[in-house]
Amino acid sequence: MAVHDFFLHLLVILVTARVFAELATRLGSPSVIGELLAGVVLGPSLLGWLEPVQAIRLLAEIGIILLLFEVGLETDLVRLARTGVKSALLASGGFVFPFLLGYGVAVYLFDLPMLVSLFIGGTLTATSIGITVRVLADLGRQREREGQIVLGAAVLDDVLGVVLLALLYEFSTGGGINFGNAGKVTLFIAAFFVLAPIAAKLMSLIIQHFDKASEIPGMIPTMIVALVLFFAWLAHALGAPELLGGFAAGLALSRRFFLPLGAAMHGNADFAHRVEQQMKPIVHLFTPIFFVMVGLSMNLRAIAWSSPFIWAFSGTLLAAAVAGKMAGALLVREPGPVRAALGLAMVPRGEVGLIFAELGRSTGILDATVYAGMVIVIALTTLAPPFALKWFYRRYGSRIAVYSLQQEGGIGR
């Protein structure tokens, strides 16, 4: 690929992604939907201008591990510990029910193979932290009790989702499902999840040390990106997906991450702030490329729209996706309207769901039609909840507020 062609490709992707993202938010839906659409428009589905060539695909891969790095970076372990039990219940319910429903629908209704069905179930598990945060913030509920519970649950089911992804990845690259091995892999991943952030934290302390002494600018962007790439590479070498490494590195560098030993934490706040400030532009540059690539990889023309399969498939799975999260909310002991609000807020899938679908596609497990169906389901789960929640809070908002006050013994937040 010639340099100027590459530049043109990249700039068209960046500009189109931004324009569609802006339009999407003006219309009340999340920006990620706009970026997806940009890919659909530029790709074989509509204009056919761009193909997912390798150089751009590699940039998209950087984008996705950097996105998971940012998710890790914004994970607040302290807050997670505080909302505690309710978040954990909501997360487990919101993880298990959609997974079982999605898997069951795929296997029993549509007769799909087991591994395909596992991917479909997995795609429905992870709530999108980013979109949920945005929706709750728009409603002004982000700092309320139910907002805190939902945020904690979204973080937890992202973690569960990534672990499941690693398991499925092992199955798909290992050639099949081996439940005897699954326990070992889970243990392995759990060990990575505990050890990698600690290792990343220690490395970041080394970077911090040299950053103070260095006269050459650019220590943070180069070394933190290298750190993220290293853990992505390590995760892959250990048989987990690359993005697990990105998440672990982000967790290690988050402001509220604490080492078990509590060692050498002084003076850290400033460094964490600088890491955030300098890494954000890089993350923001690369991530849209990933979502455009997801859109580019979908060929909507190759799908048999006249066959009832795609309609029945995405319709049923959408129902499973919504019902699963609502069922998860039943595990939490709260009055009805609060439960409904919690369930609705958990509906948006997003980044992690798309990553699931993309991994399924690139390993050849999901065919073009199933892949397109999954992306459509993910898109719809993020499109509807903002409107549904707004309507719900207009109607039941006052009752939820009263419950919240009673719960807190009449003391305002």
Added chain:
Amino acid sequence: MAVHDFFLHLLVILVTARVFAELATRLGSPSVIGELLAGVVLGPSLLGWLEPVQAIRLLAEIGIILLLFEVGLETDLVRLARTGVKSALLASGGFVFPFLLGYGVAVYLFDLPMLVSLFIGGTLTATSIGITVRVLADLGRQREREGQIVLGAAVLDDVLGVVLLALLYEFSTGGGINFGNAGKVTLFIAAFFVLAPIAAKLMSLIIQHFDKASEIPGMIPTMIVALVLFFAWLAHALGAPELLGGFAAGLALSRRFFLPLGAAMHGNADFAHRVEQQMKPIVHLFTPIFFVMVGLSMNLRAIAWSSPFIWAFSGTLLAAAVAGKMAGALLVREPGPVRAALGLAMVPRGEVGLIFAELGRSTGILDATVYAGMVIVIALTTLAPPFALKWFYRRYGSRIAVYSLQQEGGIGR
């Protein structure tokens, strides 16, 4: 190239570049030399671990246009107007003499073809702004009169160098030297230089407008990078090298750039600051990749070190490179020691010189030996001046200070 291989390559490049850059600065030489060395060590010259594969090469190309973007961003047109005539004289002398000397040496002493010799002459023209700034700052002379003159001259001969590069590029892609066409090309490039920053400025005002209105983060990194890519692509489409576009975009976004019409400049300082703050990490991430790539592209093993050619060639050109800049300083009406200091400070070549050499290599005009010779000369011109200037100022610093005071009528800065 598999994703995890790509990640590994990239992280090895980033980490090695940083380690060698740090070592280089500890030893008193510029960081760029360390990054070059990192490429030499990792590449076919020494370890043979990495090859300049396409995906990394494309990242290096982004690095180089972003570097020129930063050079443009840091160009202070207002200050340039102030140091005025003396800088212009120093720049023209420091541009013409090394060019003629380099060209003459190549054609008459080494019997090289005309186009090759033009590239060799061109490589010697541009003073490295970055290295010169660093050296002057280390000596505490950056804000003194001679420091200001040198900085202005370094900026100007960078511009002249880039124009010459565009001319040679036209020659090399057009298949030969056509002096009848040269005037037209120069005019064309001059027009690009005047119009592109204005167009880029107008576009940046549009970006600024939407940045205020947008709720999605990441407007600046995505859209400014897209702007830089667009002008790089445009420059190429018009027959100039891509980096000219990067420079024009940087110039347009610099804090002290002014539109002829003076329109819509209010509230700009904050935006310019944010652009700088958010673009720097991105520039710092990509640029080392370029210099490592230069080192990777050099195969020192392929050079016949036993033949006298490479020694005579680089030795003579090094002499031409130093003598040319010293001769340039003679055009400025200053006392002897000040002239010598000006000349010495102009000696470091760097980024633009390396770009010249790399363009010559990638278009097939410079063979491996001549290329390696040029890179060695560039490296030596940046290695020696810091030490030479330190020694010079220890010996003649007080006399230069007295001249400066007399010049300014006894009033301190």
